[in-house]
Amino acid sequence: SSSTVAQAAAAATATLSRDEVITSHPYNNVTDSIFQKIGTNLHQQPSHPLGILKGAIYDYFDQQHPGTFTTFDGLAPVVAAKANFDEILIPADHVSRSPNDTYYVDPDTVLRCHTSAHQAEILRQGVRAFLVTGDVYRRDSIDATHYPVFHQMEGVRVFNPADWQAAGMDATQFAETELKRTLEGLAQHLFGAVEMRWVDAYFPFTEPSYELEIFFNGEWLEVLGCGVMQQPILDKNLGPGQKAWAFGLGLERLAMVLFDIPDIRLFWTADQRFLKQFKAGDLTTKFKSYSKYPPCYKDVAFWISDAFTENNLCEIVRSVAGDLAEEVKLIDNFTHPKTGRTSHCYRIAYRSMDRSLTDEEINALQDEVRSTISDKLKVELR
Numbered sequence: 452s453s454s455t456v457a458q459a460a461a462a463a464t465a466t467l468s469r470d471e472v473i474t475s476h477p478y479n480n481v482t483d484s485i486f487q488k489i490g491t492n493l494h495q496q497p498s499h500p501l502g503i504l505k506g507a508i509y510d511y512f513d514q515q516h517p518g519t520f521t522t523f524d525g526l527a528p529v530v531a532a533k534a535n536f537d538e539i540l541i542p543a544d545h546v547s548r549s550p551n552d553t554y555y556v557d558p559d560t561v562l563r564c565h566t567s568a569h570q571a572e573i574l575r576q577g578v579r580a581f582l583v584t585g586d587v588y589r590r591d592s593i594d595a596t597h598y599p600v601f602h603q604m605e606g607v608r609v610f611n612p613a614d615w616q617a618a619g620m621d622a623t624q625f626a627e628t629e630l631k632r633t634l635e636g637l638a639q640h641l642f643g644a645v646e647m648r649w650v651d652a653y654f655p656f657t658e659p660s661y662e663l664e665i666f667f668n669g670e671w672l673e674v675l676g677c678g679v680m681q682q683p684i685l686d687k688n689l690g691p692g693q694k695a696w697a698f699g700l701g702l703e704r705l706a707m708v709l710f711d712i713p714d715i716r717l718f719w720t721a722d723q724r725f726l727k728q729f730k731a732g733d734l735t736t737k738f739k740s741y742s743k744y745p746p747c748y749k750d751v752a753f754w755i756s757d758a759f760t761e762n763n764l765c766e767i768v769r770s771v772a773g774d775l776a777e778e779v780k781l782i783d784n785f786t787h788p789k790t791g792r793t794s795h796c797y798r799i800a801y802r803s804m805d806r807s808l809t810d811e812e813i814n815a816l817q818d819e820v821r822s823t824i825s826d827k828l829k830v831e832l833r
């Protein structure tokens with residue numbers, strides 16, 4: 452029964468020791484600040500904005516299809532690379548496999564970069580409709596809407612030939628129609644009237660594929676990816692002759708829109724001035740900023756080498772400054788006409804969400820960022 456499946460999932464949440472995650476394998480690229488986030492499970496806290504949002508999405512699916520969706524929210528984030536990539540048809544040369552983008556424990560084991568990592572295993576258990584919520588990990592840029600650990604919810608629903616025949620549609624057309632109807636209904640349930648648009652997208656595991664964008668703070672914000680599941684994933688893991696839709700939504704992005712939360716770092720704060728504003732089950736809270744302290748900008752310029760990547764730079768800034776780093780932005784990029792060497796200048800914004808920073812503190816951080824850049828990135832500081 453579905454409750455047995457849910458219990459099996461809960462049992463999979465183990466406490467991972469540091470040695471299991473930060474191994475001595477040369478391929479390992481997990482930092483301490485990333486390891487420390489594992490097991491926090493913000494989405495399991497009922498009065499945290501992510502827990503409130505998870506609950507509201509569960510409610511929507513329960514109202515639409517009572518008892519149909521099995522929910523998983525405690526699957527461990529350390530997964531086989533095979534599950535994260537191969538089993539959902541991500542090609543061997545796809546960029547997302549690069550250790551520049553993904554955290555590797557060893558060559559065969561990763562911190563999942565999306566909840567799609569669980570699609571195949573859950574289909575193999577014979578579950579035909581499910582929601583998987585969890586923390587996911589990506590090496591990425593630094594700004595108000597990107598964080599190296601965030602939360603996704605995966606949704607999958609499988610249909611039979613009888614379903615699309617009754618609707619007089621072909622299988623793909625039926626799954627696509629159901630998918631869009633379901634997600635538009637979800638947006639309506641969460642936001643009421645909101646401006647949204649479908650954008651054509653590409654994912655190796657769906658065809659056709661779309662992203663849903665919502666108009667927020669004067670910009671279009673991508674909140675989810677989705678599509679009709681590629682047939683081999685279903686055939687191989689569940690059996691032939693069926694069709695399914697799948698989606699993966701970013702919980703922080705949706706919660707930012709819903710609760711008016713301006714910066715993704717706030718989800719990780721322990722400050723009661725943030726946390727006490729939210730109540731379990733209450734979707735109507737609009738976050739009120741408590742004294743916003745001014746940012747402090749520091750520039751760093753260097754001659755890059757071929758091996759330079761922006762994600763490596765951001766990892767350094769995060770490991771030195773943690774959540775005091777608000778944004779890292781390329782502000783100048785030029786190639787010297789004679790030497791052919793390329794110089795980058797990045798502007799780092801330092802800001803605390805809950806206190807004011809002293810000049811000494813910021814200068815110390817910037818000095819450490821500079822020395823770590825020159826030690827680790829094989830670039831020449833200017």
Ligand code: FA5
Nearest residue numbers: 565567597598601673674675676677697698699701704
């Ligand atoms: C995926 O992760 C796909 N697995 C989604 C999917 C599932 C597609 C099933 C089709 C079928 P993508 O990388 O676009 O796709 O991420 C999905 C969502 O996660 C984004 O729309 C965004 O809301 C959120 N997201 C992505 N990167 C970050 C980040 N660094 N910080 C916060 N949220 C992010």
Ligand code: MG
Nearest residue numbers: 662673675676
């Ligand atoms: Mg995307």
